Amino acid sequence: MSDLGGEAGALFMELGARMAQTLARLREARSVTVGCSAHRAVWSHGKTTLFEYLPLEGRAQKGARPLLVCFALVNRPYILDLQADTSLIRRLLEAGRKVYLVDWGNPDDGDRLQELNDYLEQGLGGCVRHVLATQGTDTLDLLGVCQGGVLSLCYSALHPAQIANLVTLTTPVDFQTPDDLLSKWVRGLDTELLARVGNVPGELLNALFLSLLPFRLMQQKYVRLLIAGAEQRAVEDFVRMERWIFDSPPQAAAALTQFVRWFYQENRLMRGTLELGGRAVDLKSVRQPLLNLYATADHIVPPAACEVMGRHVGSRDYTACAIDTGHIGMYVSRKARTEIPQRIIAWLEARSGAAARRPRRRPRK
Amino acid sequence: MQGPFGTAWTASDTAFAGAAARFFELLKTFAAQPHTAPGRSPDWTQLGAALAGQFEQWLKSSPAAGAAFAAAAGFPASAHSAAAPPWPPGPIPLGPAARVAEEQSAWELLMKLGQLQAQLSRHWGEIAGNAAQRFMGRMRTTQSTDLTAESALALYETWVECAEEAYAETVRREDFSQLQAQLTNTAMALLLAQRSQAEALARAWGLPTREETDALQRQIRELRQRLEERPAQKPQRTPRAAARAPRKGSAKAGTGRGVRGRRGGARSKRR
Numbered sequence: 101m102s103d104l105g106g107e108a109g110a111l112f113m114e115l116g117a118r119m120a121q122t123l124a125r126l127r128e129a130r131s132v133t134v135g136c137s138a139h140r141a142v143w144s145h146g147k148t149t150l151f152e153y154l155p156l157e158g159r160a161q162k163g164a165r166p167l168l169v170c171f172a173l174v175n176r177p178y179i180l181d182l183q184a185d186t187s188l189i190r191r192l193l194e195a196g197r198k199v200y201l202v203d204w205g206n207p208d209d210g211d212r213l214q215e216l217n218d219y220l221e222q223g224l225g226g227c228v229r230h231v232l233a234t235q236g237t238d239t240l241d242l243l244g245v246c247q248g249g250v251l252s253l254c255y256s257a258l259h260p261a262q263i264a265n266l267v268t269l270t271t272p273v274d275f276q277t278p279d280d281l282l283s284k285w286v287r288g289l290d291t292e293l294l295a296r297v298g299n300v301p302g303e304l305l306n307a308l309f310l311s312l313l314p315f316r317l318m319q320q321k322y323v324r325l326l327i328a329g330a331e332q333r334a335v336e337d338f339v340r341m342e343r344w345i346f347d348s349p350p351q352a353a354a355a356l357t358q359f360v361r362w363f364y365q366e367n368r369l370m371r372g373t374l375e376l377g378g379r380a381v382d383l384k385s386v387r388q389p390l391l392n393l394y395a396t397a398d399h400i401v402p403p404a405a406c407e408v409m410g411r412h413v414g415s416r417d418y419t420a421c422a423i424d425t426g427h428i429g430m431y432v433s434r435k436a437r438t439e440i441p442q443r444i445i446a447w448l449e450a451r452s453g454a455a456a457r458r459p460r461r462r463p464r465k
Numbered sequence: 466m467q468g469p470f471g472t473a474w475t476a477s478d479t480a481f482a483g484a485a486a487r488f489f490e491l492l493k494t495f496a497a498q499p500h501t502a503p504g505r506s507p508d509w510t511q512l513g514a515a516l517a518g519q520f521e522q523w524l525k526s527s528p529a530a531g532a533a534f535a536a537a538a539g540f541p542a543s544a545h546s547a548a549a550p551p552w553p554p555g556p557i558p559l560g561p562a563a564r565v566a567e568e569q570s571a572w573e574l575l576m577k578l579g580q581l582q583a584q585l586s587r588h589w590g591e592i593a594g595n596a597a598q599r600f601m602g603r604m605r606t607t608q609s610t611d612l613t614a615e616s617a618l619a620l621y622e623t624w625v626e627c628a629e630e631a632y633a634e635t636v637r638r639e640d641f642s643q644l645q646a647q648l649t650n651t652a653m654a655l656l657l658a659q660r661s662q663a664e665a666l667a668r669a670w671g672l673p674t675r676e677e678t679d680a681l682q683r684q685i686r687e688l689r690q691r692l693e694e695r696p697a698q699k700p701q702r703t704p705r706a707a708a709r710a711p712r713k714g715s716a717k718a719g720t721g722r723g724v725r726g727r728r729g730g731a732r733s734k735r736r
Contacts, residue, residue: 108496108612112489115614119485126478213682222693281637288646293653314527315628320621322484327618342477 118329125335132336134343136184137193139201143230146214147205148223150230153181156193164452165264166198166231166240170224170255172247173204173351173359174305179344179431180245183337186432191441197448198235202227202248207352212299214352216251216359217377224255228262239264241448246270246401246427247359250369253413254376257385265451266415267391267444270398270430272405273383273412274370275363279402281312286364295357302348309348312399341432370412389417391447393440398427419447490519491624492617509604513597520628521593525586571662574655581648588635588644596631600624 143150169189171177180201181189192199202224207214231240242263244252249271256263275283285308294300310317325338368374374381390413394406403422410418421443425435494515603623635641664674 108492111612111614111617112492115485115489115492115617119482123478123482126481129477210682213679213686281633284637284639284642285645288643288650290646290650290653293650293657296657297653313629314524314632315625318480318527319484319487320625322481323488323618323621325481326485326488327614339477 115326118326122326122330122335125330125332126339128332129336129339132339132343134183134340135178135181136187137181137189142200142234143227145222145226147207147211148219148226149203149205150227151201151203153189153193153199153201155198156190159194159196164197164448165237166200166235167192167243167448168227168231168240169199169201169243169245170227170248170252171202171204171245173219173251173355174247174348176344176347176349177201177203177245177248182340182344182432186436188431188436188441188444192445195441195445195449197445200227200231204349206349207299208350209299212353215354216362219355220251220255220258220376224251225259228255228259232262238262241265241267243267243269243444244271250363253369253383253386253409254374254381256388257381257383258376258379260385260387263388265391265448266386266388267393267447268406268409269393269440270395270401270406270427271392271409272363272401273409274367274405276367277402277404280405282308282400283364286360289360289365291357291361291365294360295353298353300351300353300356302350305348305351306346309400341428345428370408372412383412384414386413387415389451390415390419391444392418392420393430393443394420394422395425395427395430396422397425397429400427417451487519487523488617488621491516491621492612494519495617495620496612509601512604513601516600516624517593517597520596521590524589524593568662571655571658574651574658578648578651578655581644581651584644585648588641592628592631592635595634596624596628599627599631603627 137156138154139151140154141149142152169177169180171180181187184190189199189201204219204223228240228242232238239262242252242256242265244250244266246269249268250273252266252268253271253273256266272280276287277283325335328334330338362368362374366373369381369383372380372382372384390409392406392409394401394403396403398406407420407422410420423430423435423440425433430436430440494512600623636645660675664676667674
């Protein structure tokens, strides 16, 4: 850089100083913590843990139905409670909702034979049954996110009596839309080999997701951080996000193979040919009121993959809502701070009947 | 918590420093262009060539830009790849213990993987060239301006846009998707061939093999399933068993565990 004089030289000096400062801030931010709302583990099965979020001080919980959040298997759920200003969980607690969250944990080699149906019936099903039993109610509201939304749709179809209202966030139904790059790439995979190779490390999934938009996701965001000369707090927010992005759990071989084959390669959910645990999953059996929120600029789950949901489910009370953001923007952007929580809360409030506020029986202690 | 660049905590630092260095490189190339009169467009040809070269290099070394599939099977994308192979590529050096057919198969797969990598490399070259062409096309209509932090960022944003467009055009094509799938399938087949060799050795030494542990896992799964089905059946107890059975506070058979229940179990054990 020393051979550059004049304006360019001055710019390089300035940017060099910003780079050193940002790098120092990034290093200082290594110790940031993720997750801001108090919670406790209330039930577990295998690697799956059910967390109950504690009510916020001074915010009495209304008698509304409990809300269970089901996140994807491929990412960590703490993105929904990453930090106070963007936390969807926090907004739900502020609205007086009783919130539970399914954390799928870290499958190890002992879980390589774990199937999708195990996650659905023993994992999600176990969580649902525990919440119903301890809250003394017949039904709960279910919020499914991304792949967790797919599981939630399947669960609601198979156990309609347990789910009062269903909310899906960035949830695909059509896995073969023309703009779905991920789908194009995995359609030629040999799933026999995939099942035999064993659990797929989280790092490989990270790389796969990043490779959908490599320059934006691996270059541009860092340069923007440099130019912005971000303050320490902004750098900490950035590092929290980075931590989540690079923190994908490994995937149980059998479940991942089934997901790739049945959903991406054979598009069974939309075609109505999906069977789990020997039972047909018919989306027409999803008759609960359904709120479908999706992003218009989603590079992982294209909007077209979500938009079709209304045509395939049996819900008469169906609301679709396109949010002008990207996949990750659904969890952490400005929209995530206000518009998305407000829409979910208002939609659920409008559907919380008097019956929901009356416990069916004494809750199990 | 390993990320594609190392641990998640150091990932941001490393990735930031790498991206900043590439950004500086871009600016340096930009600033080194022959001076043009104010208000006139500079000659971008040299810049385009330099950008394409840098870009192709990055694509080849970036684990996220496609090499991840092969890296999963231990095949290095390049000497500089951060996704270091966790095991040596090709046949496992078992010496006389190696089975000829398996060793042959592993070599064939390794050669195929090399060919596929070369094909992928050609795609990276194509993307880099295409991105540079797009960039030059856009810049031709841009007039020379002062190089400030803001104009540098604007220049960079244009470059990223061109790069993403060129990348999307190629990676969305059927031939590219097929190549990605072939790469992954071959990498997985190589990994399984290596395992098969290791299994033969383990068997010869009387060590447990993957086949055996898989069989054990299946048995455990079956036992778990049977255990889960148990509460549904009403057990027929003999009078002696009934007398032995605790009347209250006994743990329910089932797989899910309430956290409180788990602690209670521990207390009763201590008693």
